[in-house]
Amino acid sequence: MNRIAENIVKFKWLIIIIVLSLTIFLGFQISNLRINADIISSLPDDEPVAKLYKDIGTEFGGNDMGLIVLETKDVFKPEVIIHIKQITDSIRYTQGVSTVTSLTNILDVKSSEDGIEIGKLIDENNLPDNQMVLDSLKKYIFSKEMYKGSIVSEDATSTAILFTLLPDGDNQAIAKEIKDKIVKMNLPGTLYFGGLPMMMNDFNDLIISDMVWLVPIVFIVIMLILLASFKSFRGAFLPLLTAALSVVWTLGIMSFAGYDLTIISNIIPVILLAVGSAYTIHVLNSINHIVLQDRKQALINALTYITIPIILAALTTAIGFISFVFGSYLTMIRDFGIFTAVGTLIALLLSLFFVPALISALSMYNKKETTDKEEKNAFLTQKILMPLAKTLFKHPKYTISVWTIFLLLCIIGIFQIKTSVNLTDYFKKDNPTRVAEDVMQKKFGGSLPVFVAFKGDMQSPEVLQMMIKTEHFMKEDPNITITQSVAGLIEEMNDAMGEGKKIPDDKAKIEQLWFLLDGQDMMPQLANDDLTKGIIQSKFASADNKDMEAFADKMNGFIIENQNENYHIELTGMPSVYVKLSNSLINSQYSSLLIAIIMVVLIVGLILRSASKGIIAAIPVIATIIILFGFMGITGISLDIATVLVASIALGIGIDYSIHVITGFNYYLKENGDAEKSIEQVILRSGKSVVINVVSVSAGFLILLFSQLVPLQNFGLLVAISMFGSGFGALTLLPAILILVNRKRKITAKNH
Amino acid sequence: MKTTFKTLALALLIGAGNVFSANAQDATSILKKMDDVMYSSKDMTGKNKIILIDKNGKQESREATMQQKGTDKRMFRFTSPASQAGIAVLSLPNDLMYLYLPAFGKERRIATSAKNQNFAGTDFSYDDMESVLFSVKYTPKFVKTEANAFILELKPNASSDYSKVIVNINKENYYPEVMQYFDKAGNKVKEAKYTFKKIGKYWNAEEVEMTDLKKNHKTKMQMSDVKYDSGLTDDDFTVRKLKQ
Numbered sequence: 003m004n005r006i007a008e009n010i011v012k013f014k015w016l017i018i019i020i021v022l023s024l025t026i027f028l029g030f031q032i033s034n035l036r037i038n039a040d041i042i043s044s045l046p047d048d049e050p051v052a053k054l055y056k057d058i059g060t061e062f063g064g065n066d067m068g069l070i071v072l073e074t075k076d077v078f079k080p081e082v083i084i085h086i087k088q089i090t091d092s093i094r095y096t097q098g099v100s101t102v103t104s105l106t107n108i109l110d111v112k113s114s115e116d117g118i119e120i121g122k123l124i125d126e127n128n129l130p131d132n133q134m135v136l137d138s139l140k141k142y143i144f145s146k147e148m149y150k151g152s153i154v155s156e157d158a159t160s161t162a163i164l165f166t167l168l169p170d171g172d173n174q175a176i177a178k179e180i181k182d183k184i185v186k187m188n189l190p191g192t193l194y195f196g197g198l199p200m201m202m203n204d205f206n207d208l209i210i211s212d213m214v215w216l217v218p219i220v221f222i223v224i225m226l227i228l229l230a231s232f233k234s235f236r237g238a239f240l241p242l243l244t245a246a247l248s249v250v251w252t253l254g255i256m257s258f259a260g261y262d263l264t265i266i267s268n269i270i271p272v273i274l275l276a277v278g279s280a281y282t283i284h285v286l287n288s289i290n291h292i293v294l295q296d297r298k299q300a301l302i303n304a305l306t307y308i309t310i311p312i313i314l315a316a317l318t319t320a321i322g323f324i325s326f327v328f329g330s331y332l333t334m335i336r337d338f339g340i341f342t343a344v345g346t347l348i349a350l351l352l353s354l355f356f357v358p359a360l361i362s363a364l365s366m367y368n369k370k371e372t373t374d375k376e377e378k379n380a381f382l383t384q385k386i387l388m389p390l391a392k393t394l395f396k397h398p399k400y401t402i403s404v405w406t407i408f409l410l411l412c413i414i415g416i417f418q419i420k421t422s423v424n425l426t427d428y429f430k431k432d433n434p435t436r437v438a439e440d441v442m443q444k445k446f447g448g449s450l451p452v453f454v455a456f457k458g459d460m461q462s463p464e465v466l467q468m469m470i471k472t473e474h475f476m477k478e479d480p481n482i483t484i485t486q487s488v489a490g491l492i493e494e495m496n497d498a499m500g501e502g503k504k505i506p507d508d509k510a511k512i513e514q515l516w517f518l519l520d521g522q523d524m525m526p527q528l529a530n531d532d533l534t535k536g537i538i539q540s541k542f543a544s545a546d547n548k549d550m551e552a553f554a555d556k557m558n559g560f561i562i563e564n565q566n567e568n569y570h571i572e573l574t575g576m577p578s579v580y581v582k583l584s585n586s587l588i589n590s591q592y593s594s595l596l597i598a599i600i601m602v603v604l605i606v607g608l609i610l611r612s613a614s615k616g617i618i619a620a621i622p623v624i625a626t627i628i629i630l631f632g633f634m635g636i637t638g639i640s641l642d643i644a645t646v647l648v649a650s651i652a653l654g655i656g657i658d659y660s661i662h663v664i665t666g667f668n669y670y671l672k673e674n675g676d677a678e679k680s681i682e683q684v685i686l687r688s689g690k691s692v693v694i695n696v697v698s699v700s701a702g703f704l705i706l707l708f709s710q711l712v713p714l715q716n717f718g719l720l721v722a723i724s725m726f727g728s729g730f731g732a733l734t735l736l737p738a739i740l741i742l743v744n745r746k747r748k749i750t751a752k753n754h
Numbered sequence: 755m756k757t758t759f760k761t762l763a764l765a766l767l768i769g770a771g772n773v774f775s776a777n778a779q780d781a782t783s784i785l786k787k788m789d790d791v792m793y794s795s796k797d798m799t800g801k802n803k804i805i806l807i808d809k810n811g812k813q814e815s816r817e818a819t820m821q822q823k824g825t826d827k828r829m830f831r832f833t834s835p836a837s838q839a840g841i842a843v844l845s846l847p848n849d850l851m852y853l854y855l856p857a858f859g860k861e862r863r864i865a866t867s868a869k870n871q872n873f874a875g876t877d878f879s880y881d882d883m884e885s886v887l888f889s890v891k892y893t894p895k896f897v898k899t900e901a902n903a904f905i906l907e908l909k910p911n912a913s914s915d916y917s918k919v920i921v922n923i924n925k926e927n928y929y930p931e932v933m934q935y936f937d938k939a940g941n942k943v944k945e946a947k948y949t950f951k952k953i954g955k956y957w958n959a960e961e962v963e964m965t966d967l968k969k970n971h972k973t974k975m976q977m978s979d980v981k982y983d984s985g986l987t988d989d990d991f992t993v994r995k996l997k998q
Contacts, residue, residue: 095939100968109871117863118853120871127913168968499858510857513837518853521875531808 007305007358011298014359021356025247028254035253038262039174039205041425042198044334051582052331054574058453062527062537066100066167068177068199069449070184071441073160074191077105078136082161083129085189089163090126092183098171099180101523104163105153113498123149152484155445162446166527173199174206194438196449201425204435208710209268217271220705221246224279227698237286240360241279244352248278252345261341264334265428266643269706269714270342276702277319277655278349280695281312284662285353287691289361301358309354311665314609315658316350321601322654325594331586332643387689387733391682394737398745401738405731409625412632419631422640423583424545428712439545447483448543450576452476454557458569460533461512465569466492466505472571473538475560479553481543488528488536491519542577547584550577587646598650599624602657610664618739619660622731623653629727630720639720644713648720655699655721656728662688663732667740677744681737689733696729781894784904787928788921789887791957797823800980802830804876809970816874820977825887827991843874844996845883854996861996870915877944877964877973881914892919903931916943924950929957943967956982 010017042059045052059066070089074082087106094102110123123143130136140158143149154161165180167173177199184193221242228238249271256267288308292300323346326339394401429436442449454472458465469489476482489505495515497503506512519525529536542553554577561571599620607616627649639645666688670680703725706718804816817834831842840856854861873883892908899905903922910916917938922931927950935944949961962975989995 091938095937095941097941117865119865121865125913499855499862500860501858508857510837511855514841514855514857517838517841517855517874521872531812 007302007309010305010355010358011301011362014363017355017359018363021247021352025250028251028258031254031257032250033257035257036262037206037209037268038264039202039209040198041202041205041265041332041334044264044332045579046331046333049331049582050572051574051578054455054572055453055576055579058455058537058574060169061530061535062453062539066169066171066173066199067451068165068167068180068195068197069442069446070163070165070180071160071194071196071438071446072163072189072191073194073441075159077154077158077161078140080129080131080133080136082191083124083136085187085191086161086163087126087129088187088189089184092187093163093165093180096176096180096183098168098173098176100166100168102163102165103153105161108149108153111494111498113494113500118498151445151447157445160441160445162442167199174203177203194441195435196438196442200438201435204429204433205265205711208429209263209265212268212709212711212714213263213271216705216709217249217275219708220272220275220702223701223705224275224698227694227701228279228283231694231697232286236361237283240286240357241282242275244282244349244357245275245278247352247356248345248349249274251348252341255344256341261337264337265711265713266332266334266338266647267341269644269717270338270345272702272706272718273342273651274345274349276699277346278352280655280658280699281316281350281353282357283695283698284308284312284315284691285357291687298362301362305354305358307669310609311661312350312353314606314661314665316346317605318602318657318661319651319654320346321605322598322650322652322657325598325601325650326590326647328593328597330590330594331583335590335643335647338647383686383690386693387686390689390733391685391737394685394734394741395678395682398738398741401734402742405625405735409628409632412628412636415632415635416628418635418638420638420640421547421584421587422642423547423580423587426545427640428642430710430712433710443543443545447541448481448545450542450545450580452482452540452542452575452577453573454538454540454561455572455574456536456538456569457534457572460488460529460536461509461516462568463505463507463509463512465536466512468564468569468571469536469538470505471564472560473540476538476540476557479556481549481553482540483543485538485540486524486528487538488519488525489538491524491528492516495519540575542575547580551581551584554578554581583643587641587643591641591646591649594646594650595627595653598653602653606657606661606664610668615664618736618743619657619664621739622660622736623656623728625731625735626652626656626724626727630724633723634720639716642713642716644711644717645720648717648724651721652724652728656724656731659692659696659729659732660736662692663736678741681740681744685733685737692729692732696725700725781896781906782889784896784923784928785889785892785894785906785908785921788923788930789889791928792930792959793825793887795956795982797821797984797986798980798982799984799986801978803974803976803978804874805974805976806875806877807972807974821986821990823986823988823991827988829991829996842996844991844993846991852993852996861993876975877966877969877971878975879915881916882944882946882964888921899925902926927957929959953980954982 042056045056047053047056070093072082072086072089076082083106086104090102090104090106093099106124106126106129108123110121112119112121124130124139130139143154150156152162167176181195181200181203224245225238225242228241229235232238252270252274256263261267285304285308289301289304292304292307320343323339323343327336330336330339426436426439439449454476456465456469460466466489469487470493473485473487473490476485492505492512492515493503495518496506496511499515506515527539542550544550554573557573561573565571602623603616603620606619607613610616610619630649630652633639634641634645663684666684667680670683671677674680700722703718703721706714709715709718799819799821802818802820804818806814816832816838818830818832821829826845826847828845829842830845832838832840840854842854844852844854846852849865851864852861853864870879870881872879888908891912892910894906894908897905897907897920900922902925904925906921906923908919908921910918915937916935917940918936920934920936923929924931929950930948932948933946934942935946937943944967945965947963948959950957951960952958958977958980960977964973964975966972
């Protein structure tokens with residue numbers, strides 16, 4: 003260890019040059035970093051429901067659908083009709099738009115005794131301008147099932163304009179262009195923008211605004227805290243420098259490796275600023291404590307003392323992040339785990355090599371050596387740590403009892419935890435996208451797509467009849483109002499041929515009715531070219547987990563019952579994906595937490611060469627995790643794609659405090675042989691860096707409360723709580739346990 | 755009659771040694787000449803092959819026999835693929851169509867006012883297929899003369915999905931070579947390429963290739979076995995005939 007430290011000082015300039023050039027190289031890479039707000043693309047390819055959903059999105063264009071709702075007092079007014087046409091035209095003439103359907107251009111097929119009349123519901127070149135015509139139009143629309151609740155809301159106050167985008171386009175950019183153009187029209191009434199392309203575009207904007215606003219604030223807050231606690235420029239500058247460099251490196255590596263920034267990985271900078279600064283703080287703290295005339299030697303000694311604990315600290319934190327790789331359903335969570343771990347290790351390397359090299363090269367040694375006496379007089383030591391140590395020695399059992407009662411209360415809370423996977427919940431309540439989704443749910447049967455995919459001969463009467471049967475079954479669910487399929491169209495056409503609204507039994511008839519449908523805009527959305535696959539499209543009105551699960555269960559039961567050799571039925575759609583996602587959140591919470599705990603105990607135990615110390619070190623963080631889940635259960639913060647990360651992160655970061663306390667305890671015990679004195683010393687010395695670290699890390703994460711995304715707000719709050727929990731645990735629960743274990747050992751030793 | 759005379763006079767003048775330069779020809783008369791070339795025969799019969807080509811180059815084809823009388827009566831009868839054989843469409847004036855599906859053994863009257871819909875899965879809309887004279891449907895404006903063609907800009911007279919159509923008309927024979935269709939935002943949305951061949955005394959559109967630029971989808975309509983003026987009567991364009 004000593005030799006490495008010496009070499010660091012010896013090759014300081016080389017280290018500095020390497021770091022600088024890597025920073026420049028990776029810094030340039032960041033400019034290529036793309037933002038990908040698309041959650042669909044993060045669904046796993048090896049899971050059937052998610053894969054089918056993605057495939058259908060590609061094959062039938064379902065993911066490229068947008069929806070605009072115009073809400074006024076009454077849709078059936080001449081001026082409103084004009085506005086609908088203006089919106090329709092502006093979408094139609096946007097590059098990248100495939101189709102647009104609205105009240106002013108929808109096809110109307112009437113069949114009567116004499117034949118079929120194909121026309122437009124409204125002649126867009128001759129819009130109705132008199133109220134009588136509009137009143138009869140209203141009557142006609144509400145008499146037809148296909149319009150009511152799909153193009154005009156049942157209360158006639160809102161109308162929907164649907165559009166689909168061409169594949170291979172930049173959906174978000176097109177969605178944004180459409181939205182901007184329509185907002186600029188400044189139409190009276192309220193406009194709502196929905197559908198995945200719109201939502202993704204909003205997510206995209208929120209990610210950028212979070213990055214632009216939150217990262218600098220976190221930076222400043224941590225800097226102020228460090229300035230206040232170290233009272234030196236070096237003490238604030240170096241930790242932030244390493245953290246900032248690790249952010250640059252990590253983002254640069256992400257971009258270089260071809261990964262995108264997602265709604266989860268956009269918090270990597272915040273996490274690295276908070277976490278990455280800690281290692282340098284410990285290095286500096288250690289340097290500050292060693293008072294030697296030979297500054298070079300002091301640096302080497304300090305490094306020797308601190309290397310093991312910070313390697314341990316970084317390793318355990320990285321394990322906390324890596325644990326997401328194994329249990330996560332969404333690839334973006336896995337990627338987040340990998341790159342945050344990478345960033346943590348970068349911060350470690352920089353703290354160990356670059357910081358000492360920089361100090362040595364630029365002679366940034368502390369001007370004013372703090373003496374033990376000064377230290378003792380400091381506020382933190384005097385008012386908090388000393389009384390704390392005294393109390394602990396007086397009442398170790400009370401301390402543990404108080405903790406136990408508190409934890410029991412939290413365990414009750416754990417059973418109240420809910421999961422939340424609905425994307426709209428990720429927006430704040432007043433966010434326009436969330437409001438829009440609510441309106442669409444209320445007035446147009448929601449915007450959660452449901453697909454039932456059929457494989458088989460799409461022109462066979464049997465398959466089409468099964469499709470109709472499935473649609474009827476789906477509609478029994480209160481959350482399904484409209485279904486659309488090629489089978490439905492064939493029924494309509496058969497009716498138009500005067501043979502009733504049913505699927506003909508003769509395949510030849512179906513083939514010829516198909517001829518009539520060929521080339522219609524909606525056909526590629528319902529059946530493939532080879533006629534081997536077709537889908538039922540529908541929308542689910544509830545975003546409630548229970549409703550979605552009940553629907554998925556019911557449907558899957560129906561499918562199993564009706565499957566046969568002539569066709570294959572599969573269910574997918576957002577409700578099914580959400581159900582999977584929700585289950586996977588809980589599973590991945592278990593597995594990542596379990597992996598993290600085992601790995602942490604193992605590594606800590608291995609390095610400290612004591613299994614019991616490994617377990618003891620884990621106690622405060624396990625307590626913290628219980629507090630965390632208890633808090634989530636009691637306050638109603640649900641487990642979602644961001645909060646699922648907290649426990650393992652809390653474990654990875656929180657264990658650091660215990661490690662510092664335990665290694666410090668070992669160090670002093672070796673020095674003076676007196677356990678109680680060692681504990682007191684460790685509370686005073688490590689206590690200071692733990693407190694500073696808890697405050698600065700929590701402050702960094704609490705900034706996420708200003709995030710635009712609800713899961714990130716909750717994430718910030720929960721990590722901060724966990725930091726307090728594990729810091730407080732490491733300074734009270736852990737010493738109390740150490741004191742008791744030690745007293746017990748003394749007593750047994752005496753008895754023998 | 756008057757028009758014919760004027761056209762004849764103009765043709766004579768040009769033939770007489772280009773007294774007028776091509777530029778001086780007025781756009782309306784150029785367009786009328788194009789109409790004359792395209793709709794000069796009394797009737798026509800022939801085989802029609804429709805080839806659909808999607809954006810991946812995948813082809814699908816259909817065949818039909820076609821009969822046409824004047825500009826506004828037309829009968830299409832599909833002969834292949836087998837599943838569509840026998841399906842027949844009779845188009846009559848005033849947007850009236852009759853459809854016959856042999857599997858049902860009956861016809862239905864289809865009145866379509868939605869002319870921007872595509873015809874039977876092709877890239878031709880009902881509007882494009884309509885055999886109304888161009889000079890009736892559009893008001894032309896002369897744009898320029900190129901080596902072999904006059905370029906006209908046509909503005910629709912009645913409501914249409916197009917804002918304008920730019921047509922290249924062959925200088926010598928007055929058949930259209932290329933038509934470019936623009937939507938109301940001024941984007942070029944479709945393009946038709948014509949290949950004409952003289953059969954007897956008439957110019958025949960041997961192939962029309964229509965490309966939907968948005969969907970990147972193409973339709974080729976090829977004519978073969980064309981016969982002109984074989985004496986079709988209105989009786990050949992009745993519902994009774996449709997069902998045969």
